Structure formats: structure tokens, C-alpha cells
Amino acid sequence: KQEVTQIPAALSVPEGENLVLNCSFTDSAIYNLQWFRQDPGKGLTSLLLIQSSQREQTSGRLNASLDKSSGRSTLYIAASQPGDSATYLCAARTGANNLFFGTGTRLTVIP
Amino acid sequence: EPEVTQTPSHQVTQMGQEVILRCVPISNHLYFYWYRQILGQKVEFLVSFYNNEISEKSEIFDDQFSVERPDGSNFTLKIRSTKLEDSAMYFCASNELHRGSDSPLHFGNGTRLTVT
Numbered sequence: 107k108q109e110v111t112q113i114p115a116a117l118s119v120p121e122g123e124n125l126v127l128n129c130s131f132t133d134s135a136i137y138n139l140q141w142f143r144q145d146p147g148k149g150l151t152s153l154l155l156i157q158s159s160q161r162e163q164t165s166g167r168l169n170a171s172l173d174k175s176s177g178r179s180t181l182y183i184a185a186s187q188p189g190d191s192a193t194y195l196c197a198a199r200t201g202a203n204n205l206f207f208g209t210g211t212r213l214t215v216i217p
Numbered sequence: 218e219p220e221v222t223q224t225p226s227h228q229v230t231q232m233g234q235e236v237i238l239r240c241v242p243i244s245n246h247l248y249f250y251w252y253r254q255i256l257g258q259k260v261e262f263l264v265s266f267y268n269n270e271i272s273e274k275s276e277i278f279d280d281q282f283s284v285e286r287p288d289g290s291n292f293t294l295k296i297r298s299t300k301l302e303d304s305a306m307y308f309c310a311s312n313e314l315h316r317g318s319d320s321p322l323h324f325g326n327g328t329r330l331t332v333t
Binding site: 137138140147148149209 | 221223250252258259260261262265273275308310319320321322323324325326327
């Protein structure tokens with residue numbers, strides 16, 4: 107069964123810093139990997155989706171990379187802002203069309 | 218931007234009662250899902266639905282659970298006899314068909330179910 111792990115569990119950075127969130131998965135036979143943002147009491151907002159054939163995806167200040175062979179993905183956030191404070195979740199799709207989620211990294215950006 | 222909408226946002230029920238959680242997926246999406254998140258734990262897959270039938274379900278989705286698309290817009294999750302351990306945030310999601318299973322899932326804001 108796919109297991110997805112995220113480290114660190116929580117991260118606090120001053121505004122303006124660049125940061126990296128880590129995601130690892132045990133089964134490298136994934137179809138894609140998706141990064142989400144979750145605000146308290148809210149749903150999941152899709153940030154980036156990386157297909158299994160891709161190495162990275164970029165959207166604005168966000169860049170996600172994927173290394174299937176090592177079972178790792180990273181989410182890079184450039185020039186962090188207080189509005190980036192949220193929990194970030196990665197999720198891997200294996201087999202049929204369902205996702206295996208990590209426990210998330212709770213990010214706090216201090217003004 | 219189109220959204221997945223869920224109602225109610227919070228539901229409190231007594232153990233043993235039936236609950237129905239409602240979702241309106243994005244209109245041109247044809248794959249629908251339910252996930253749940255128990256407080257402090259991972260988001261877990263429950264069931265996927267396509268072409269008016271379940272395409273996959275997890276071990277969590279036992280006989281107490283059912284899903285239905287009663288009309289062209291709603292997608293519902295029914296729990297027949299709720300247990301305390303069913304207390305969780307339930308998320309509905311949908312994605313497109315024409316881009317196949319590699320299109321991003323779009324999630325609703327969830328329904329917080331509290332079983333007392």
C-alpha cells in the first residue's frame with residue numbers, strides 16, 4: 107500500500123524567505139503527484155500536478171519537482187508571504203483514480 | 218472559477234442516525250469522489266464514481282456507506298447508521314473526463330460531521 111510522508115510537520119519562516127517542503131512516497135509506480143493547500147476549516151486547493159513523465163511544474167512563485175525513482179517530490183516556494191501560511195499536502199495517485207495523501211506541512215510565514 | 222460546493226458545512230447527529238452529505242460537482246466534470254479527514258489524521262479516500270456507478274472504493278467504505286447521483290447536478294454520500302468514529306470532515310471532489318485520470322482533483326470546502 108502506498109505510504110506518503112511529509113517533512114517537516116511544521117515550518118515557520120520570516121517573510122521573504124525561500125523554502126522547500128518535502129514529500130516522499132513508498133511506491134514509485136505513481137501516475138501523478140499533486141500538491142494542495144489547505145486553509146483552516148477549508149477544503150483543499152490544488153496547486154500543482156506533476157505527471158509521472160514530468161520532472162517539474164511551475165506556477166508563479168511555486169515550483170514542484172518529482173523524482174519517481176527515489177520516491178520524492180519537493181515544493182519550492184519563493185519569496186514567501188504571510189498569505190502563504192497554510193497546510194500543504196502532497197498526494198500520490200497510484201492505480202485507479204484515487205489519491206494517497208501525506209499528513210501535511212503546516213507553514214507559518216511571519217511578517 | 219467553477220467550484221465544488223458542499224452542504225451542509227457542519228452536521229451534528231446522534232449515533233445510529235442516518236445522514237446524507239450533499240455535493241454539487243463542477244458542471245462539466247464526470248468523475249466524482251468522497252474523501253474524509255479525521256481530526257489530526259491524513260485525508261483518506263472513500264469512493265470514486267463514474268458513469269452512475271462506483272468505480273473504486275476503499276476498505277473504509279463498508280455497507281454503511283452509499284453514494285448516489287440523484288439528478289444531473291447532485292452527488293450524495295449517505296451513512297446509514299452513524300458511529301462515533303464517523304466523526305470527520307468529509308470532502309467531495311471532481312475532475313474532468315476528457316483529460317482522463319491525470320486532471321487535477323477539485324475539492325469542496327467539506328462537511329464537518331460530528332456524531333454524538
